[in-house]
Structure formats: structure tokens, C-alpha cells
Amino acid sequence: xxxxxxxxxxxxxxxxxxxxxxxxxxxxxxxxxxxxxxxxxxxxxxxxxxxxxxxxxxxxxxxxxxxxxxxxxxxxxxxxxxxxxxxxxxxxxxxxxxxxxxxxxxxxxxxxxxxxxxxxxxxxxxxxxxxxxxxxxxxxxxxxxxxxxxxxxxxxxxxxxxxxxxxxxxxxxxxxxxxxxxxxxxxxxxxxxxxxxxxxxxxxxxxxxxxxxxxxxxxxxxxxxxxxxxxxxxxxxxxxxxxxxxxxxxxxxxxxxxxxxxxxxxxxxxxxxxxxxxxxxxxxxxxxxxxxxxxxxxxxxxxxxxxxxxxxxxxxxxxxxxxxxxxxxxxxxxxxxxxxxxxxxxxxxxxxxxxxxxxxxxxxxxxxxxxxxxxxxxxxxxxxxxxxxxxxxxxxxxxxxxxxxxxxxxxxxxxxxxxxxxxxxxxxxxxxxxxxxxxxxxxxxxxxxxxxxxxxxxxxxxxxxxxxxxxxxxxxxxxxxxxxxxxxxxxxxxxx
Amino acid sequence: xxxxxxxxxxxxxxxxxxxxxxxxxxxxxxxxxxxxxxxxxxxxxxxxxxxxxxxxxxxxxxxxxxxxxxxxxxxxxxxxxxxxxxxxxxxxxxxxxxxxxxxxxxxxxxxxxxxxxxxxxxxxxxxxxxxxxxxxxxxxxxxxxxxxxxxxxxxxxxxxxxxxxxxxxxxxxxxxxxxxxxxxxxxxxxxxxxxxxxxxxxxxxxxxxxxxxxxxxxxxxxxxxxxxxxxxxxxxxxxxxxxxxxxxxxxxxxxxxxxxxxxxxxxxxxxxxxxxxxxxxxxxxxxxxxxxxxxxxxxxxxxxxxxxxx
Numbered sequence: 001x002x003x004x005x006x007x008x009x010x011x012x013x014x015x016x017x018x019x020x021x022x023x024x025x026x027x028x029x030x031x032x033x034x035x036x037x038x039x040x041x042x043x044x045x046x047x048x049x050x051x052x053x054x055x056x057x058x059x060x061x062x063x064x065x066x067x068x069x070x071x072x073x074x075x076x077x078x079x080x081x082x083x084x085x086x087x088x089x090x091x092x093x094x095x096x097x098x099x100x101x102x103x104x105x106x107x108x109x110x111x112x113x114x115x116x117x118x119x120x121x122x123x124x125x126x127x128x129x130x131x132x133x134x135x136x137x138x139x140x141x142x143x144x145x146x147x148x149x150x151x152x153x154x155x156x157x158x159x160x161x162x163x164x165x166x167x168x169x170x171x172x173x174x175x176x177x178x179x180x181x182x183x184x185x186x187x188x189x190x191x192x193x194x195x196x197x198x199x200x201x202x203x204x205x206x207x208x209x210x211x212x213x214x215x216x217x218x219x220x221x222x223x224x225x226x227x228x229x230x231x232x233x234x235x236x237x238x239x240x241x242x243x244x245x246x247x248x249x250x251x252x253x254x255x256x257x258x259x260x261x262x263x264x265x266x267x268x269x270x271x272x273x274x275x276x277x278x279x280x281x282x283x284x285x286x287x288x289x290x291x292x293x294x295x296x297x298x299x300x301x302x303x304x305x306x307x308x309x310x311x312x313x314x315x316x317x318x319x320x321x322x323x324x325x326x327x328x329x330x331x332x333x334x335x336x337x338x339x340x341x342x343x344x345x346x347x348x349x350x351x352x353x354x355x356x357x358x359x360x361x362x363x364x365x366x367x368x369x370x371x372x373x374x375x376x377x378x379x380x381x382x383x384x385x386x387x388x389x390x391x392x393x394x395x396x397x398x399x400x401x402x403x404x405x406x407x408x409x410x411x412x413x414x415x416x417x418x419x420x421x422x423x424x425x426x427x428x429x430x431x432x433x434x435x436x437x438x439x440x441x442x443x444x445x446x447x448x449x450x451x452x453x454x455x456x457x458x459x460x461x462x463x464x465x466x467x468x469x470x471x472x473x474x475x476x477x478x479x480x481x482x483x484x485x486x487x488x489x490x491x492x493x494x495x496x
Numbered sequence: 497x498x499x500x501x502x503x504x505x506x507x508x509x510x511x512x513x514x515x516x517x518x519x520x521x522x523x524x525x526x527x528x529x530x531x532x533x534x535x536x537x538x539x540x541x542x543x544x545x546x547x548x549x550x551x552x553x554x555x556x557x558x559x560x561x562x563x564x565x566x567x568x569x570x571x572x573x574x575x576x577x578x579x580x581x582x583x584x585x586x587x588x589x590x591x592x593x594x595x596x597x598x599x600x601x602x603x604x605x606x607x608x609x610x611x612x613x614x615x616x617x618x619x620x621x622x623x624x625x626x627x628x629x630x631x632x633x634x635x636x637x638x639x640x641x642x643x644x645x646x647x648x649x650x651x652x653x654x655x656x657x658x659x660x661x662x663x664x665x666x667x668x669x670x671x672x673x674x675x676x677x678x679x680x681x682x683x684x685x686x687x688x689x690x691x692x693x694x695x696x697x698x699x700x701x702x703x704x705x706x707x708x709x710x711x712x713x714x715x716x717x718x719x720x721x722x723x724x725x726x727x728x729x730x731x732x733x734x735x736x737x738x739x740x741x742x743x744x745x746x747x748x749x750x751x752x753x754x755x756x757x758x759x760x761x762x763x764x765x766x767x768x769x770x771x772x773x774x775x776x777x778x779x780x781x782x783x784x785x786x787x788x789x790x791x792x793x794x795x796x797x798x799x800x801x802x803x804x805x806x
Contacts, residue, residue, distance in 0.1 A: 051678075053678060072680055073677075073678050073679060073680040074680030077680060085678065088675075089672075089674070089675035089678045089679060090672075090675060091667070091668045091671040091672055091675060091676075092671060092672070092796065093667070093671050093791070093792045093793070093794075093796065094664070094667060094668060094671060098664055098667075098668075101661075101664070102661075102664055102665060102668055102679065102681075103679045103680065103681075131792055133791070133792075261787075262787075263787055263788050263791065264791065
């Protein structure tokens with residue numbers, strides 16, 4: 001049976017921001033639709049309205065000509081709209097089966113049979129009786145998908161589904177989605193990744209700043225045309241020049257091991273690598289494979305053996321982050337608002353938190369506010385942070401501006417090595433471009449970078465050498481020119 | 497000296513009796529905490545239950561009204577906590593502490609007129625069977641209905657959490673209120689219910705103290721049992737069966753150290769009085785060492801406010 005979903009004049013206004021501005025769209029089953037836009041373009045708001053999580057201020061939604069009243073997620077479920085959120089809605093400590101039965105009215109046995117049938121049909125294999133926290137991200141997503149399929153949905157909405165998946169898992173997902181579509185389920189696919197839209201979808205709707213910009217068929221579009229629609233201007237593409245091969249070693253990690261007390265952290269095994277001056281070493285991997293432990297050890301949040309880290313001919317494994325900064329290392333952690341900055345503190349106060357000795361931020365234990373403010377203003381203008389107000393609390397900066405501030409704060413001392421972890425995670429295309437340019441400039445000044453990232457495209461663009469981390473082990477280090485994203489994907493999945 | 501075997505039975509029975517209020521209050525608080533709410537007001541709810549039960553018994557002369565009245569009083573005072581933490585989104589810790597202070601104060605005020613009044617005798621079950629079997633007779637028979645309920649409660653709680661749909665929903669809410677809400681579960685409703693249930697059990701625990709265990713009203717008669725109940729929940733790693741073990745150890749050592757003091761064992765009294773606290777915690781820590789299991793049974797959202805925004 002044909003399914004027709006219509007969004008009619010939907011508006012949702014938040015204080016200071018129009019999330020959806022009079023959006024109208026129409027979808028028909030048999031096709032896969034992409035909803036494309038940058039962060040904050042309003043696509044998440046729109047799908048949350050479709051799934052009943054958010055109630056729109058104005059506008060109506062029709063499924064097969066019936067006006068739907070979606071006041072809660074339950075209403076969406078009852079109306080056969082299934083949704084897989086970007087952040088999984090799973091209960092980590094409950095078993096897979098408990099997660100599935102919780103919103104089902106069926107008996108245990110009949111539900112189990114139903115799940116088995118679905119898993120066989122789509123070639124999923126998941127142990128139903130282990131807790132969800134033992135599953136990989138790809139498996140968790142399959143659990144979410146099974147949860148939707150149990151209810152035989154007419155519409156399936158996928159919100160940024162590939163952000164946590166490997167290349168292989170992504171192509172498996174695409175196969176499943178195509179199969180669902182052939183079986184008559186209407187698929188709406190939300191993403192900001194242009195490549196995926198081209199690969200998977202039949203039609204694409206682009207959103208920008210809450211407004212619907214265009215609806216078109218994929219065959220009439222290409223990556224550049226979509227990118228320009230998404231950003232609203234022509235983007236210049238930046239390319240890294242081949243680095244001068246230097247053999248001047250800056251940092252060397254030897255036989256680094258880490259065993260965690262916490263069973264949900266990853267142990268690191270026998271990590272060895274070195275980075276030369278002017279080089280960028282990329283470390284790829286699916287999140288949760290030891291990246292955050294490695295970052296913490298490199299930054300000194302976790303102390304290791306003195307001899308395991310040699311930096312500029314000094315053994316620094318037992319130094320804390322502050323002491324390491326004095327050797328001209330700098331760090332940009334993954335979580336901007338949790339680890340890199342204190343959200344409730346003002347911009348200039350956050351700048352002062354790097355109280356490197358040379359800065360004179362403090363005189364005999366007293367804060368030298370003028371000095372700090374002067375310094376903060378310099379960072380803001382040098383690094384293009386879009387605000388004049390250094391008294392602003394850092395939580396009110398957008399992700400892109402905050403990241404620029406953090407990188408600026410780290411770079412103003414011109415460190416020899418910058419270690420960054422997912423520096424462009426969740427940023428929009430413009431900010432990503434700026435951060436990438438900045439990182440390339442660092443290398444051009446003969447300074448080094450260790451870039452830990454889950455974004456393979458970013459790694460291929462910026463790195464001179466690449467290694468892959470999988471279950472706490474590092475692959476051999478490869479020259480970036482010899483690597484393709486497919487090869488990285490295979491290594492990230494654990495194969496050789 | 498010949499020790500009468502029934503005397504040992506009586507000691508064990510008295511240990512079990514002293515464990516009853518701890519089991520009741522802990523199992524109630526366990527459900528509350530499993531839904532993600534940390535209610536530090538257990539002591540306050542218990543003492544309100546104690547005075548309500550005793551006062552209603554004296555005034556109405558009906559034990560049934562008194563017992564259910566005490567539970568209702570626990571529900572009412574926990575409703576204040578629920579309204580503050582779930583509707584007005586106040587901090588769990590501060591609100592719980594305030595509840596305890598409030599409970600102790602108001603119970604002392606109401607209790608003024610009830611000091612020195614003798615309690616009524618609470619009927620016991622299977623009195624006749626007590627003397628038939630040696631040792632086991634005094635342990636198993638001749639107790640109040642609340643006593644039997646308390647020893648069944650950990651098993652009922654365990655079954656409820658593991659095997660029933662509602663138990664699953666409670667655990668889910670405690671694990672991730674955001675996911676639960678997105679699944680269409682009414683998080684606030686579930687948490688209200690769990691808080692109110694915890695209040696009822698604390699009220700019952702208090703009533704047991706003032707109506708059955710020592711049938712009279714004494715100001716501040718819960719004497720910190722509410723705090724022990726809270727500690728049992730945490731150190732048992734939210735496992736009702738381990739609560740039973742912990743409560744028995746605590747009750748046992750409390751009783752035994754009384755007897756040791758009476759016999760005149762040459763150990764400082766302060767040490768003996770501290771013993772139950774130390775040993776209970778050590779034992780529970782030792783039997784709950786498996787960090788994986790701790791992670792699986794700890795409610796991830798414990799003590800965090802959940803606010804659904806639209």
C-alpha cells in the first residue's frame with residue numbers, strides 16, 4: 001500500500017530562534033528521502049515534531065490524508081511512525097530483549113519469535129540476553145531499528161544514523177534501508193553528510209536556518225551543488241600541501257600500556273609511535289576504541305610511566321597537563337563544554353585557566369584581570385571568534401566559536417605540538433573549514449599535530465601519516481597517500 | 497551452664513525483629529532509587545510513620561486504621577518530596593534532608609501528648625506452634641503480620657523488578673529518563689509512584705517501631721535507622737536480597753553487642769556500639785565487589801532531576 005506523509009506549514013519558535021519557519025514537505029513510499037542541513041538548520045526539530053517529541057506552534061501533519069495529532073512519542077508510534085534517534089534511546093543496563101519488550105504489548109514468547117523472524121529476514125545477529133552496554137554502536141542501532149520494525153511502521157525516520165558507524169556498518173545499513181524501502185516503508189534520512197545523500201537517497205530536501213531551501217531529485221544534483229545550497233554560499237575547498245619530509249623527531253611513545261579499573265574504559269596495549277616536526281599524525285577509529293584513554297594519557301590527565309613518552313628529548317610520561325604545557329605541548333579535548341572549557345565561566349576566565357607560567361596572568365596569587373582580558377581580545381580577533389564580549393559566559397558561544405576560542409587559547413603560546421580530539425565534531429561546514437585551515441597552518445609553521453578523530457574524511461584531508469586504533473591497539477602507521485577511506489574502514493572494524 | 501536451645505531461637509527471633517524496620521524502609525527506598533530518585537528523607541518519613549501509627553492507635557483504638565494510617569502518613573509526606581523534586585525540579589539531596597528535619601520536628605510536636613502512654617498489644621500469628629518445634633519454633637512462629645511481610649518483601653521486590661513489566665519500566669526510568677520519555681513512558685508519573693511507595697514503606701517501618709517493636713512513643717525513636725536503611729540500599733548495590741543479608745547482620749550485631757555489654761565483656765562500649773555499622777558495611781562491600789554487576793544495577797540517573805522540555 002502506498003504511504004503519503006505531508007507536512008503542512010509547520011512552524012516552531014524558540015526564544016531567540018525560529019527552528020522551523022513555515023515548512024511544508026510531502027513524502028511518498030517507495031523512495032528514500034534525504035533531509036539535509038547543517039547543525040541548527042532545523043532538521044532535528046522537524047523530525048522531533050514528526051515523532052511527537054516536540055509539539056509545533058503551528059502547522060499540521062497528514063498521514064494518508066489523515067490529520068495526525070502528535071502530542072507524545074506514543075502518538076507517533078500508534079500512527080506507525082518509527083524513529084531512530086541520533087543519540088540512541090536505549091536503556092544501557094537492561095538486556096536487549098528487555099529494551100524491546102518495554103514498549104510492546106506482546107507476550108514474551110510471541111515477541112521473541114517476531115524478533116527472530118525480523119533478524120533472520122534482514123540478516124541481523126544480536127544476542128538478545130546481554131545488556132545493551134556490551135553492544136557496539138552498530139548493534140545498538142540495529143536494536144533501535146528492530147524496535148521500530150516490530151510495530152511494522154509505515155514511516156521510518158533515521159536521524160544522523162551513520163555518525164557512530166564504520167564504513168562497513170554504514171553500507172550494511174544502506175542495504176537494509178533499501179530493502180525496507182522496497183517493502184513499502186517510507187524512509188526519511190536526516191544527515192549533513194553529502195556523500196551519503198548521493199549514495200542512498202532518491203530525493204533531497206535542504207534546510208537552512210529553519211527554512212526549507214530546496215526540494216529536488218538526486219539525479220539533478222551533485223556534491224558541490226548540495227553543499228552550496230546547504231551553506232548558502234560558495235565554499236572554497238582547502239587542500240593541504242605535501243609536508244616537507246622532516247626526520248626531526250618531536251615526540252616518541254614507547255611501549256605504552258594502560259589498564260583501566262573501570263570496565264567500561266578501554267585498555268591500551270603496547271602503543272608505539274613517533275611524530276616528526278611539521279607532521280600531522282592522524283589516529284582513526286570508531287569511538288570507544290581507546291581514543292579518549294589515549295588522549296588523556298598524551299595530555300597527562302592520566303599519568304603513565306616516565307619513559308613511555310619522550311618529548312623533545314625529555315621524558316615526560318609522569319608529568320601533569322600543566323607541566324607538559326611548559327614543554328610547549330597543547331591540548332584540545334573532545335568535549336568542548338565538559339573538558340575544554342567551564343560553561344558557566346566567562347570567556348576571559350576560561351582563557352586564564354591555562355595559567356602557563358610565562359603569561360603573568362597571576363601576580364603573587366592575585367588575578368591580573370587586565371592582562372587576561374587583553375590576551376583574550378587578541379585570541380578573539382586572531383581566531384575569528386564571532387563575539388566582542390569577553391565577559392560572555394562560554395556556554396553561550398556556538399560550538400564553532402567555542403572551538404575557535406579553545407584552539408586559539410592553545411595556539412597563542414605557539415606550542416610545538418597540538419593534540420586534538422575530534423576538533424570539528426558537531427560543527428557546521430563553515431567552522432569546520434576554518435579549523436581545518438588553522439590546523440594546516442600549524443603544520444606549515446613546522447609544528448606538529450596529533451589528530452585523534454572519528455571522521456575519516458577529515459583525517460585523510462589533514463594527516464601526513466595515519467594509524468587506526470581498534471580495541472586499544474594501534475595499527476601500523478601508514479603514509480596518508482597510500483590510504484583510502486575504504487582501507488581505513490576495514491581497519492577500524494578490526495580486520496587486517 | 498546449659499544453654500536452652502529455645503533461648504538461641506529467641507535471640508535469633510529478636511535479631512530478625514530488629515531487622516524488620518530496616519528491611520521495610522530499605523526495600524521502599526530501593527524502589528524509589530531504582531527509578532532514579534534519591535530520597536534522603538527516609539528517617540523523617542519513618543518518624544512520621546511512627547508517631548502517626550501510635551497516635552491513631554491511641555485515638556481510634558483500631559490497629560488496622562493505625563497501620564494503614566501510618567503508611568498513608570508516609571505517602572503524604574513523601575508527596576511533598578515528590579512535588580518539590582519532580583514538579584518543581586528541586587535538588588533531591590537538599591529536599592530529602594529538609595524532609596528529615598521537618599519529619600523529626602513535626603513528630604516531636606505531635607508526639608508531646610503521647611509521651612508516657614502505654615501502647616496496645618499487637619496480635620501475633622501462629623502463637624501455638626511456637627513451642628512445638630525446638631529452635632525453629634520461636635524463629636518462625638508467634639510474630640506479627642508486619643514481621644512476615646517484611647521478610648517476604650525482599651523476594652517480592654526482586655521478583656517485581658526482574659520479572660514484571662512495571663518493574664522493567666521502573667528500571668528503565670532510572671537508567672535513562674530521557675530514553676524512557678522518548679519511548680512514551682511518563683517519567684514523572686513513574687517517579688511519583690516510586691516516591692510514594694517508598695514513603696508508604698518508611699511509614700510502615702516507623703509504625704512497626706512504635707506499635708510492635710517497642711510499643712510506646714519516644715521522641716526521636718527511630719534513632720538513625722532511616723540513615724542505616726539508606727546506607728543498606730547503596731552498599732547492597734540496589735539488590736533486595738543483599739538488603740536482607742545486610743539488615744540481618746546489622747540487627748544481629750546490635751543485639752549481640754547488647755548481650756556482650758550485659759555479660760560484661762571487656763571491650764570498650766564505644767567499640768561495641770560502632771561494631772554493627774562497620775561490619776555491615778564491610779560485609780556488603782565484600783559481597784558486592786563485582787564492578788560489572790554494580791554498573792548494571794546502579795540506576796544511572798540517580799539523584800539527577802529530569803525536566804522534559806518542549
